[in-house]
Amino acid sequence: MSETVFRSEELPEAERFERWRELMASTHAPMELSSEYAGAYRVTRRLIELGPVVVWPVALQPVVMDRTARLVRQSDPGGYHLSYMLGGTLGVSRARQEETEHGPHHFHTTNTSHTYRVHVRNGSGSLIHGVAVELPQDSLPMPRRQSERAIGRRMTDQDGMGAMLGALLRQLAAAPTEFGREEAARLGGVLVDLVAAMFAGVVDGGELSPEARRRNLVLRVKAFARRNLGAPLTPAMLASAHHISVSYLHRLFRDEAETVSEWVRRERLERIRQELRDPRNAGVPIHHLAERRGFGHHAAFSRAFRAAYGMTPRDYRNNPGAEVERPGDHRADPGSTGGALDR
Template structure:
């Protein structure tokens, strides 16, 4: 885990808001920021990098944040962003829609969609936690995730409460975490966000056959991500866990961009690739890393890895090592 902290109080009053703008521009997708407190802006932020996932708890005075179409054309990191309000209020507007957020509400948005966010009201100090997840890490199709953004999400119950509890526990004390824990914690956050988005897609809807099919498919994807380390994870065991036939499982994924078996293999290879590139795990034998992600035969893992990435696992690890 990599953690960096910034405080505007460390700079002269006239420089503080510009420093905040610089930090936000370099840490997140480009946004246009303004504030009535710009002459002497008070804010603090911690940036926790959990592999590809970023968590940033912050305390700040009110400001207005605009993510415009022009800024999106300039740079789009292709992320989904969740903001958990802990203290104070916030409001957002996008696509002619508006929403207000209070403590333990969650705001979600896509870096590819224009959005305006008003953080705080006059006289307020706002505490919040942002989570940024690359779109490719969510265990559900992108079109489904896009539909979920902007929907009302509560962190007081259900999956939202699970996500909020995980995030607040994570930021409370990071001293006990090792560098190798970061990507694993990021994977857990991506799974929780996937489950929250999947849950919100069916909120308030009757379970039509199409809704049931979609929910089941999302549940299967999340199940696969949670069980990649199980060497017995196969299309047959996935079907059995969801009380459906294997043939019906295959039909569910006919409209997906990958078969169930290929999805399992790809996710396992990707997790193994991340571990091979992790400096904290350079001393762990390749065979053991492969076994961790369900590859029981080392030769089969090597062939699959070479086919997917064009190099052997050992050569990939050596190429990722920093110069001695």
């Protein structure tokens, strides 16, 4: 995964705002920027590339951004922009429309092919936090006319797909996370699906394609499982929690790289792998970490971890600089018996 960081405070004060203007033009679309704090502007932005999708957590001082008709004619990347507000307010005005205000927990959307003015403010010069998403207009699995009707609608993270999208964006904004190129592209696909589902939810009569509906249900199942990795996540339990049959659950995962049981096992192993590297767990026995994530049979966990990452859990914990292999075959039955768990 490609991630870069820009901090205006690393530049001379006189160069900061102009450099921010240049970065915005290359990341989003050219806009006219102005700010009463331009003389020594403060902004920090992380740029995370997830395939064709770009996510950028940002903390910036108040600013006004104008996407004028002249700039649209000069350069249009043909994209949708989504801003997820974590603080401050964002006022948006479009041609012949009054300004609408978006506060924390709100999503603001624009189309780079249209004109608009965005005013990011908080009543002071302190930093305003948010997460922006850039995605191509043709990347959404829904008719263009339908996605266009969603642009500018009021959307929040309080329920439904907005809640799932908000949780994912907050996680990306919390701290740098390493992904391989393929993992980054898959995560970008997840973001696209969530945005499409949220758009469909606010458009009267709007419906996703059958494939997008399948993907969204898979996402809900996976999100539920990640929150409950310590529970007995059998196919029957997952199907019941989502009011579908077990056979339909298996059909949902037919086009995935793994069966539902294989996916759950891999998620548990990956969560334990992360916890083994967390200094806060230094004194927690490995078998306790495994049990907490649903591995009731210690020998099976040790064998599955080694098959997945090429080393034992103990060796992984004791060698912080060790690089693990890419997850391999996770099909060993976690309920089987075998060697001893590393302690």
